[in-house]
Each structure stands twice: as structure tokens, then as C-alpha cells.
Amino acid sequence: MLSEAPRTAPARIxxxxxxxxxxxxxxxxxxxxxxxxxxxHNGGTALAAFHDYRPDLVLLDLMLPGRxxxxxxxxxxxxxxxxxxxxxxxSDTTDVVDGLAAGADDYVPKPFKTQELxxxxxxxxxxxxxxxxxxxxxxxxxxxxxxxxxTVRRGDSEITLTPLEFDLLxxxxxxxxQAFTREVLLEEVWGYRHASDTRLVNVHVQRLRSKIEKxxxxxxxxxxxxxxxxxxxxxxxx
Amino acid sequence: MRRWLTRLNPLQLWSRSxxxxxxxxxxxxxxxxxxxxxxxxxxxxxxxxxxxxxxASLAEASSVVTSMQRDLSATDPRTTSLGERITQLxxxxxxxxxxGNQYFVVVExxxxxxxxxxxxxxxxxxxxxxxxxxxGLWSTPTVIRFTDSRAEEPGLVVAARLVAPGQEPYxxxxxxxxxxxxxxxxxxxxxxxxxxxxxIVGLAVMVYLISLQMLRPVRDARLAAERLAAGHLTDxxxxxxTEDLAGLAxxxxxxxxxxxxxxxxxxxxxxxxxxxxxxxxxELRTPLTTIRMASExxxxxxxxxxxxxxxxxxLLAAELDRFEELxxxxxxxxxxxxxxxxLALDDVDLHGLSIEEVSGVQRLAxxxxxAVTVLASGNCVAEVDGRRIRRILRNLLTNAIEHGExxxxxxxxxxxxxxxxIAVRDHGVGFTVAEGGQVFNRFWRADPSRxxxxxxxxxxxxxxLEDARLHGGWLTAWGRPGEGxxxxxxxxxxxxxxxxxxxxxxxPDDVKEDIDAISS
Numbered sequence: 001m002l003s004e005a006p007r008t009a010p011a012r013i014x015x016x017x018x019x020x021x022x023x024x025x026x027x028x029x030x031x032x033x034x035x036x037x038x039x040x041h042n043g044g045t046a047l048a049a050f051h052d053y054r055p056d057l058v059l060l061d062l063m064l065p066g067r068x069x070x071x072x073x074x075x076x077x078x079x080x081x082x083x084x085x086x087x088x089x090x091s092d093t094t095d096v097v098d099g100l101a102a103g104a105d106d107y108v109p110k111p112f113k114t115q116e117l118x119x120x121x122x123x124x125x126x127x128x129x130x131x132x133x134x135x136x137x138x139x140x141x142x143x144x145x146x147x148x149x150x151t152v153r154r155g156d157s158e159i160t161l162t163p164l165e166f167d168l169l170x171x172x173x174x175x176x177x178q179a180f181t182r183e184v185l186l187e188e189v190w191g192y193r194h195a196s197d198t199r200l201v202n203v204h205v206q207r208l209r210s211k212i213e214k215x216x217x218x219x220x221x222x223x224x225x226x227x228x229x230x231x232x233x234x235x236x237x238x
Numbered sequence: 239m240r241r242w243l244t245r246l247n248p249l250q251l252w253s254r255s256x257x258x259x260x261x262x263x264x265x266x267x268x269x270x271x272x273x274x275x276x277x278x279x280x281x282x283x284x285x286x287x288x289x290x291x292x293x294a295s296l297a298e299a300s301s302v303v304t305s306m307q308r309d310l311s312a313t314d315p316r317t318t319s320l321g322e323r324i325t326q327l328x329x330x331x332x333x334x335x336x337x338g339n340q341y342f343v344v345v346e347x348x349x350x351x352x353x354x355x356x357x358x359x360x361x362x363x364x365x366x367x368x369x370x371x372x373x374g375l376w377s378t379p380t381v382i383r384f385t386d387s388r389a390e391e392p393g394l395v396v397a398a399r400l401v402a403p404g405q406e407p408y409x410x411x412x413x414x415x416x417x418x419x420x421x422x423x424x425x426x427x428x429x430x431x432x433x434x435x436x437x438i439v440g441l442a443v444m445v446y447l448i449s450l451q452m453l454r455p456v457r458d459a460r461l462a463a464e465r466l467a468a469g470h471l472t473d474x475x476x477x478x479x480t481e482d483l484a485g486l487a488x489x490x491x492x493x494x495x496x497x498x499x500x501x502x503x504x505x506x507x508x509x510x511x512x513x514x515x516x517x518x519x520x521e522l523r524t525p526l527t528t529i530r531m532a533s534e535x536x537x538x539x540x541x542x543x544x545x546x547x548x549x550x551x552x553l554l555a556a557e558l559d560r561f562e563e564l565x566x567x568x569x570x571x572x573x574x575x576x577x578x579x580x581l582a583l584d585d586v587d588l589h590g591l592s593i594e595e596v597s598g599v600q601r602l603a604x605x606x607x608x609a610v611t612v613l614a615s616g617n618c619v620a621e622v623d624g625r626r627i628r629r630i631l632r633n634l635l636t637n638a639i640e641h642g643e644x645x646x647x648x649x650x651x652x653x654x655x656x657x658x659x660i661a662v663r664d665h666g667v668g669f670t671v672a673e674g675g676q677v678f679n680r681f682w683r684a685d686p687s688r689x690x691x692x693x694x695x696x697x698x699x700x701x702x703l704e705d706a707r708l709h710g711g712w713l714t715a716w717g718r719p720g721e722g723x724x725x726x727x728x729x730x731x732x733x734x735x736x737x738x739x740x741x742x743x744x745x746p747d748d749v750k751e752d753i754d755a756i757s758s
Contacts (some may be wrong), residue, residue, distance in 0.1 A: 019524045019525075019528070019529045020438040021525070021529075022525075022527055024522055025527075025528045025531045025532055026531070028531075028535065029531055029534075029535065032535070080335075089523040089524060110523040110524055110526070110527045111523050111526040111527040111530050111562055112527060112530075113530065113534065114530075114531050114534045114535075115534075167259055
């Protein structure tokens with residue numbers, strides 16, 4: 001599931017937006033920032049373009065002709081953990097939560113500044129280089145995380161996580177006794193300098209729990225700390 | 239309803255409760271009428287009974303006097319002592335009166351008083367003594383008193399004259415007891431009173447029930463109106479009863495139908511409006527994003543342009559910022575107008591938040607020369623939407639810096655049991671009382687000719703006020719020309735409460751005036 005493309009090649013970004021002017025502008029900006037970009041203007045052909053182009057990251061508008069952006073996001077998530085950043089004009093509606101729940105890693109509300117967008121893209125692409133050589137194996141709950149391998153195991157079975165979910169779990173596992181506020185997690189995992197939309201954290205913790213918890217209703221690995229945020233659950237021998 | 243009835247005094251009840259008014263006025267009228275008729279009834283019966291008694295007494299006395307006079311006239315003074323004779327006659331008359339307790343007799347001679355044993359002479363009023371010296375029979379009411387232990391009783395005295403040959407005339411008095419008649423009259427009076435009471439109580443109950451019955455449609459209408467007001471637009475009244483009452487129900491139902499129609503229409507319009515705003519938002523934001531990115535590309539290359547094009551690129555970028563801010567504020571305001579704004583609540587330490595926001599505007603404050611200090615007291619944690627509170631505070635701070643003339647700015651945070659308040663005080667130009675009433679108006683500017691340094695869309699304080707209201711809180715403004723201004727935000731500690739008092743004063747402590755307060 002991880003991109004094995006050589007680091008020297010420019011990262012490929014698929015832009016799915018029905019507004020051709022914006023898509024073209026995004027293309028210009030992304031190319032000038034050193035990325036390789038391809039455009040797709042229709043939700044119906046987005047998945048085909050995704051298969052064909054094999055991008056490292058997807059910029060996805062939520063309102064699309066053909067197939068709704070949220071559905072496209074769900075389709076992509078079903079087969080890949082490639083980072084998806086939503087472009088949305090309605091940041092305050094349930095659209096955002098729907099998109100996040102469908103597996104989008106982050107969102108950028110329109111109208112955005114170029115630097116804002118590039119910063120978000122860089123955060124989502126950068127994550128592979130960080131590795132703690134001294135502490136390659138981490139335990140959280142009854143899970144075993146191998147940082148360099150980017151794998152999470154419960155016993156012998158491997159749990160498939162998206163890179164973002166892996167980062168989130170890793171952040172909690174690295175300091176097991178610390179309670180993290182949503183703001184701190186936003187900074188560590190999403191790279192936001194200032195407090196932003198805590199819905200990002202809430203939705204992704206839910207998604208992560210549904211994958212790693214035995215009973216997501218009674219989480220044991222990622223525990224909610226009332227009035228603060230989250231922390232890793234007590235470690236158990238696997 | 240029942241609860242407030244008990245708390246009202248009669249005057250308030252009079253003005254509020256229709257049944258109370260109907261019952262009291264009916265009762266007042268009934269009491270007056272019953273008093274008049276009762277008085278008339280008892281007066282009539284007293285007159286009738288007493289007249290009968292007087293007549294009977296006079297007849298009795300007359301027959302006794304006639305017989306005594308005859309016996310007395312037949313007496314020969316040469317053979318019989320007149321004194322003995324009159325004593326004997328008096329005793330006979332007294333004995334006759336004793337039969338059936340009819341009357342007592344008193345005869346006054348020039349030297350003595352004889353008659354029924356035990357009757358006090360005080361029983362005979364002086365007025366009738368004089369009358370007795372004339373011809374005929376006289377009568378008057380009196381109180382019969384006794385020389386022994388018998389209780390006095392009401393009575394009637396009849397006076398007459400007995401003439402004896404060659405002697406002074408004797409006065410003779412008959413004392414008839416009217417106790418029996420008085421007792422009868424008392425019974426009549428009691429009966430009248432009891433009847434009156436029965437009538438009044440019965441009338442009160444009846445009138446109350448009738449007024450309730452008359453009022454029931456009115457109350458039904460009220461309940462129907464309240465249910466309409468509570469949003470049950472499909473509720474209707476039952477059309478029954480007389481023409482007037484059925485008419486009321488029909489009118490209410492007609493009104494309800496009209497209301498339902500109008501509200502449905504308005505709801506539809508509002509939904510259309512909200513969707514329109516949302517669509518506009520999407521439609522405007524996408525091209526704005528493109529323009530913004532294009533402008534940034536151009537802006538990045540402005541140094542390779544000639545002077546005019548370079549400056550144009552700068553202006554384009556700067557004005558796009560303003561345009562974007564304005565669009566964001568407009569959309570925010572339209573969300574408030576559509577009632578679509580919602581709170582994302584969390585426990586937030588407003589002191590910490592204030593420090594963060596102050597450090598956020600530090601650069602701006604330094605540029606204008608204002609030092610900003612934060613002072614906190616009490617527990618400043620409240621259940622609020624942190625994003626909105628930040629926005630309010632940022633607005634108040636930039637306002638204070640813009641109008642603060644470089645003088646120090648003080649941010650006070652304080653909490654009491656129920657609420658938490660933040661006050662931002664500047665010592666700048668301030669504003670007049672009249673202007674204070676307008677500071678929260680959309681696009682209002684104190685002095686249109688005044689340059690705008692910090693920027694702002696003119697919607698900041700309007701949005702801040704809406705944000706405060708959304709929390710159930712207050713945003714108040716105080717200002718004096720030349721003495722600066724203070725804006726105070728007060729929010730309830732627990733979401734859902736409403737603010738009743740603020741831990742911080744509206745007028746800053748350093749100002750010793752108690753007027754010129756503008757609240758909103």
C-alpha cells in the first residue's frame with residue numbers, strides 16, 4: 001500500500017475538480033512547485049483516472065458532476081490509502097464531516113491561498129521520511145507497531161491503516177502516558193500551526209478505532225480523556 | 239393560571255379574570271336588591287303585626303274601661319267608699335287580664351297607684367300620662383318593667399280615664415306584652431336573611447358556572463392560539479354552540495389556516511434563501527480561489543513587471559484579501575439571519591484564550607504603540623464555542639487598537655458563579671452616547687472620513703454581537719469622546735443558561751460616572 005516510487009521522481013497529484021479554470025490554475029501552481037499533476041473534471045471518471053495515473057496524492061472537490069466527491073473518496077479508500085485532500089466551498093456544513101468519514105485525510109476550504117494548499121500537500125507527502133531508528137518497535141494496547149516497516153499487528157494478523165491513521169496511532173504510541181489535546185494532535189499529525197477544525201481529529205480517531213479496537217464502542221487502545229482529548233490505553237502483553 | 243390567581247389581590251383579579259368580574263358585580267347587585275327587599279319585607283310585617291296587636295289591645299282596653307266606668311258611675315258615694323270601689327274594680331280587671339296573660343293594669347289615683355302586682359310605674363312613659371288626662375283611648379309602645387325579678391319585655395301601653403262622681407278622674411293604663419309578636423317578627427327576619435343568603439350563594443355559583451360556560455369558547459380559542467404559537471399549525475377549534483361562539487371558532491380556524499399558509503410560504507422562502515446563500519457561497523468561492531491563485535502567481539513576479547503593472551499586482555492581491563474577508567463576513571451574517579448558526583461547545587479557559595488572542599495581535603499593537611495587558615480574576619472556564627469567542631475577542635482587540643490612539647489597552651477577564659466576562663478597555667477617541675447605540679450596526683462607521691488602518695469589513699461588531707447572542711450572552715459597549723471605550727462580553731458559564739448579571743462593570747472602574755451607558 002505504500003508508494004515505492006523512487007524519491008527522486010516528482011510526486012504525482014491527481015486534481016479532481018469540475019471547475020476547469022480552477023483545475024488549470026491548480027495545475028500551473030502544482031507544476032511550478034515541482035509536482036506532476038493530472039486533471040480530471042468528472043466524478044464518474046475520477047476512479048479510472050486514479051487507476052491510470054497512480055497518484056501519490058489526490059485533490060478532490062466535493063461537488064462533482066457524474067459522481068459525488070464523497071463517493072469518489074470512499075471508492076479510493078476501498079482500495080488505497082493514498083492521501084486525499086478535499087477542496088470544499090462549504091466548510092461549515094456536514095459535507096466536510098461526510099468527506100472525512102469517507103476517508104479524506106484533510107480538507108482545504110475555498111478560497112485558499114496557494115501557500116496554504118502547498119503546505120497541506122507537503123505535510124501529507126512528507127510523512128515517510130520520519131523514522132526513529134532507536135525505537136523501531138512500539139506497543140500500544142495489544143498492538144505491535146513496527147515504525148520502519150509501517151506495519152501494525154495484533155498477534156500475527158496485520159491491520160491495514162492509511163498513512164494518516166498510522167501517523168495518528170504512532171503519535172499516541174510514542175508517548176503512551178500523555179494525554180493529547182486535539183490541538184496538539186492537529187499540529188503533530190496534520191501539521192497545523194494554529195488551532196483549527198477539531199472535527200478532523202474526532203472523525204479520524206473514530207475511523208482508526210473502527211479498525212484497531214475490538215469493540216469500537218468501548219475503546220481500549222485510544223482512550224478518550226474527558227475535557228482534554230485522547231491518550232493511548234494501558235499496554236498489555238501481546 | 240391557578241398559580242397566579244392565588245398571588246393576585248382582588249383589584250388585579252378584577253382586571254384579569256372575567257368570571258371573577260361577572261360574579262362580583264352580580265353579587266354586589268344581588269346584595270343591594272336583597273337588602274332593599276328584605277328591609278321592605280320586614281318593615282311591612284312589623285307594621286302589619288303591630289297594627290293588628292294595637293287594634294286588638296285597644297278593643298280589649300275599651301271594653302274593660304267601659305265596663306269599669308259603668309260600675310264606677312253606678313256607685314253611690316254616700317254608701318260606698320269610692321277608693322275601695324276603684325281598688326276592687328282594678329283588682330277584677332287585673333284578674334281578668336291575668337287570664338291568658340293578656341295585659342297588666344295600673345290605675346293611678348291622686349294619692350296612690352294600684353293594679354297588677356309587680357309592675358313598675360316606670361313602664362308607663364310620661365308622654366302617655368298627659369294624654370290620659372284627655373278623652374278617649376291612647377296607645378304607645380313601651381318596655382314593661384317589673385319590680386320583682388321578672389325580665390322586662392316589649393309591650394304596648396293603652397291609657398284611658400275613669401271618671402268618678404265628685405272625684406278627680408283616675409288614670410288607667412293597660413300594659414299589653416308584645417313579646418309574642420316580637421318573636422314572630424324575629425322569625426320572619428331570620429327567614430328573610432336566610433333566604434337572602436341562599437339566594438346569594440346560589441346566584442354566585444350559578445353565575446360562575448354560566449360565565450365559565452360562556453367563557454369556554456374564549457378559553458378554547460386562547461388555548462388554540464397558544465398551540466398555534468407553539469408551532470402546531472394544523473390544530474383547529476371545534477365549531478359548536480350558538481352562532482356567536484361558532485363564529486368565533488370559525489374565525490379562529492380561518493386565522494389558523496391563513497397563518498399556516500403564510501408560515502409554510504415563509505418557511506419555503508427561507509429554505510430557498512438559505513439554499514441560495516449556500517449556492518452563492520459555492521459559486522463565488524470557486525472562481526475566487528482561481529483569481530486568488532492567479533493573483534499570487536502574478537504577485538510573485540511583480541518585480542519583473544514595469545512599475546505600474548507591479549503596483550497593480552500588489553493592489554490586486556491586497557484587495558482580494560479584503561474581498562475575501564468581506565465575503566466570509568457576509569456569509570457569516572447570512573447564516574445568523576437564516577438561523578443556521580450553531581455552537582460547537584467545549585470547556586474553554588477564557589483567560590488562556592485571551593492571552594493567546596492578545597499575542598496574536600501583538601504585532602499590530604506594537605505598530606500602533608498600544609501596550610496590551612491581560613488581567614484575570616476568578617474561575618474563567620466556560621462552556622462556549624471557542625472559535626466564536628476568539629472571533630469576538632479578535633474583533634474587540636483590533637477595534638481597540640485601531641481606535642486606541644496608541645494608549646494602553648487593558649483586557650480584563652473575570653468569572654463569578656454563573657458567568658464569565660471579558661472587557662476590552664481602550665483610552666482612545668471613544669464615542670458619543672448616540673454613536674454607542676450604532677456601533678453594532680452593519681457597515682456603520684463612526685467617522686466615514688476617518689482613514690482605515692487595520693481594515694475590517696464593517697461587519698465585525700455585528701458578527702460579534704450575533705456570536706454573543708448565540709451563546710445567550712451579552713455584548714455591551716460603553717464610550718465617552720476622548721476617554722476611550724470599553725466593550726464587555728459576558729457569557730453564561732454553562733451553555734443554555736442566560737446571563738443575568740456580569741462579573742465586570744459596564745462602565746470601566748477608572749471612570750467615575752454612572753450615566754452614559756449604552757447596552758445592547
